[in-house]
Amino acid sequence: MVTETTPASSRPVTSSEAPSGSKIVLGQNQYGKAEVRVVRVSRDTERHSIEDLNVSSQLHGDFLSAHTEGNNEHVVATDTQKNTIYAFARERVGSPEEFLLRLADHFTGEFDWVSGGRWEAEQYGWQRIEDHDHSFVRDNREVRTAVVVADGDRRTVVSGVQDLTVLKTTQSGFEGYPKDRYTTLAETNDRIMSTDVKARWRFADGAEVDYNAVYDDVTSILLAKFGEKYSSALQQTMFDMGKAVLEAHPEIAEIKLSLPNNHHFVIDLSFCGLDNPNVVFHADDRPYGFIEATVRREDSDDASAVWELIPGFC
Numbered sequence: 533m534v535t536e537t538t539p540a541s542s543r544p545v546t547s548s549e550a551p552s553g554s555k556i557v558l559g560q561n562q563y564g565k566a567e568v569r570v571v572r573v574s575r576d577t578e579r580h581s582i583e584d585l586n587v588s589s590q591l592h593g594d595f596l597s598a599h600t601e602g603n604n605e606h607v608v609a610t611d612t613q614k615n616t617i618y619a620f621a622r623e624r625v626g627s628p629e630e631f632l633l634r635l636a637d638h639f640t641g642e643f644d645w646v647s648g649g650r651w652e653a654e655q656y657g658w659q660r661i662e663d664h665d666h667s668f669v670r671d672n673r674e675v676r677t678a679v680v681v682a683d684g685d686r687r688t689v690v691s692g693v694q695d696l697t698v699l700k701t702t703q704s705g706f707e708g709y710p711k712d713r714y715t716t717l718a719e720t721n722d723r724i725m726s727t728d729v730k731a732r733w734r735f736a737d738g739a740e741v742d743y744n745a746v747y748d749d750v751t752s753i754l755l756a757k758f759g760e761k762y763s764s765a766l767q768q769t770m771f772d773m774g775k776a777v778l779e780a781h782p783e784i785a786e787i788k789l790s791l792p793n794n795h796h797f798v799i800d801l802s803f804c805g806l807d808n809p810n811v812v813f814h815a816d817d818r819p820y821g822f823i824e825a826t827v828r829r830e831d832s833d834d835a836s837a838v839w840e841l842i843p844g845f846c
């Protein structure tokens with residue numbers, strides 16, 4: 533007879549029977565290599581160029597026996613996934629979206645049990661130093677992002693931008709909001725408005741896209757709309773930004789925006805007898821207002837399964 537020393541309730545469940553009697557099964561799972569930093573130098577001529585990416589690969593498919601039996605015959609090693617990223621970069625990158633689509637096709641085509649996955653990239657910009665052929669300075673203006681979700685033959689491409697910090701010194705206000713006993717905020721029709729633009733736009737299935745050109749145009753539209761007209765609230769400006777992107781790009785089905793309101797408070801300088809007509813501000817880093825929305829075509833398809841794989845957006 534085996535003597536029990538650990539109370540049954542605190543033992544890990546090692547069989548497929550939970551204490552409640554219901555069977556324990558493997559739920560959603562994915563695995564791969566995260567954050568493979570790959571820098572590709574194009575050096576066909578003396579005038580070099582750089583593509584600087586941070587790529588993650590996650591496979592979906594039949595990996596049941598790896599989890600439940602320790603059988604790795606389906607487990608394409610994460611190390612192999614990393615090597616594949618480097619090897620594919622040897623041929624070309626082109627755009628993060630095309631690069632990820634090639635990885636998706638490779639892994640789903642090469643391994644029968646890989647039914648799909650999620651490939652993601654951040655891309656960092658470099659600018660030439662004074663038109664130099666092979667010297668560059670990192671352009672930290674923003675980070676470009678791309679995600680490809682594969683599910684069988686379906687490919688969903690979501691492009692994006694983040695850390696694009698913008699500020700306007702006037703033509704922004706916030707008035708007409710409800711006042712209750714907790715309200716202290718003064719109404720204003722002249723304030724600084726600033727945010728770090730984080731956006732993701734999903735392409736309609738099967739769209740033929742020049743991803744680099746669309747990226748440049750979408751970021752220009754977002755910037756132009758931020759400054760263009762008087763803002764009654766960040767909510768209004770955000771919707772205008774998203775709407776303008778969809779109006780200009782029929783191949784985009786929807787765009788999600790996630791915008792912190794980087795508050796700038798006017799400092800009261802009366803303590804030393806000075807006025808302050810919106811000249812000196814305190815740039816507060818927290819707390820911040822947090823304004824998020826999806827702007828979409830009314831008849832766009834439901835891509836909620838894809839968005840579940842892209843956290844951080846409502």
Ligand SMILES: O=c1[nH]c(=O)c2[nH]c(=O)[nH]c2[nH]1
Pocket residue numbers: 706717764765766767793821
């Ligand atoms: O643009 C704004 N939207 C808000 O919802 C809000 N709330 C707040 O206190 N300030 C602001 N500003």
